[in-house]
Amino acid sequence: MKKIFAILATVVFLTTVGIVNVYAKEVTLLMDWFPQGNQSGYWQAQLDNQYHDDVKITVKPGGPKVRTTTAVASGQVEFGLNGADSVMTANSKGAKLRAIFVSLDHAPYTLVYHPNTGVNNIHDLNGRRFAVVMGITYWKWVKHKYGLDKVKEFPLTGDLGLFAKTPNMFQQGYSIFLPARMDAKGIPNAQFKVADLGYRPYSVLFTTEKMIKENPTLVQAVVDRLSMSFHKSLVDPKPTRDLILSKSKKTTVAIHNNALRLMKRDFLPKDWSKIGCQDPNRWVELANQMKEVNALPADFDPHQSYDTSFKKGCFK
The missing domain is CATH 3.40.190.10 (Periplasmic binding protein-like II)
Structure with missing residues (x-):
């Protein structure tokens, strides 16, 4: 006891x-x-x-x-x-x-692309390669809303090196992180924020x-x-x-x-x-x-x- x-x-x-x-x-x-x-x-x-x-x-x-x-x-x-x-x-x-x-x-979904490659609006991404989480809902809506039916999708890996050497691609990311990470590595970038597109x-x-x-x-x-x-x-x-x-x-x-x-x-x-x-x-x-x-x-x-x-x- x-x-x-x-x-x-x-x-x-x-x-x-x-x-x-x-x-x-x-x-x-x-x-x-x-x-x-x-x-x-x-x-x-x-x-x-x-x-x-x-x-x-x-x-x-x-x-x-x-x-x-x-x-x-x-x-x-x-x-x-x-x-x-x-x-x-x-x-x-x-x-x-x-x-x-x-x-x-x-x-904070965003579509990050290379500046000075002929992209002036969201429609100019059509026909380009896109690193994305396959099947993600926001992209289904953006693709439908803006007629991006010729985008060539492939699975996102987060490889910034691939983006850096592929001027004709764009990549999914978070607007509060991905552009800053690219800036830190000296990779020129621009973005379309998905919220600004309406989703x-x-x-x-x-x-x-x-x-x-x-x-x-x-x-x-x-x-x-x-x-x-x-x-x-x-x-x-x-x-x-x-x-x-x-x-x-x-x-x-x-x-x-x-x-x-x-x-x-x-x-x-x-x-x-x-x-x-x-x-x-x-x-x-x-x-x-x-x-x-x-x-x-x-x-x-x-x-x-x-x-x-x-x-x-x-x-x-």
Whole structure:
């Protein structure tokens, strides 16, 4: 009995001094790409575990072969990051996912091409080679909207060397990263931002309907933490920048800082307390665009793909 009391006393002491944290719940947030600046708020939430005992948040990096919708729907992880269009595509196949938090007003898809090669508008890309994630929804819509029926698509690898030596190609990327990476390597580039072309899917954190029904308190705790961590990572970006740079060789301090600057200017609400909010009308707009290219069935209901109840203060 004395041994039991001694062990309990030790655990209490260690918890009190901060050496051991005992969490009520633990969850994993799966990112859709390698660690980079647009994920700063999520990584901040992981850094802040030491200040909370309600939920331990672990952020797991993604990559080109990671399918966050599949991982969440199958129960491999509790939460995932992706575009709103990916969530609706998964739901049209029975995934039963719900977006609960918007981290960017729109996914920063962009089409990067070589300047001074005869490209003056989006139509001039027709007939050129395009490095793209095969089957991605935004490209189906852009191709349909602008009549780019002669583009020669091939799988994206991220090889900047191939782009540098192939003047007649263009490449998919994120506007807040890819042009800056090319600039750093001295590769001339120009871009058409997909949002400017009219396609603007939210970048969202999502979970399952089952999780929302069975663990609403846990979902609320995650959303509340993210609301704080995103604000914190913008006010003092150094801790998350250092963490992300330690995990990724594809970025630098300059590229990271530039991404944060662009996020603040173009992708986040001016009132940072509104980070996380989502507008149902945007879901309807996006669903209609996806239906134009048969990416969703005609009778698909976009309102079944999001839940606005966890992020507070959006509609004041």
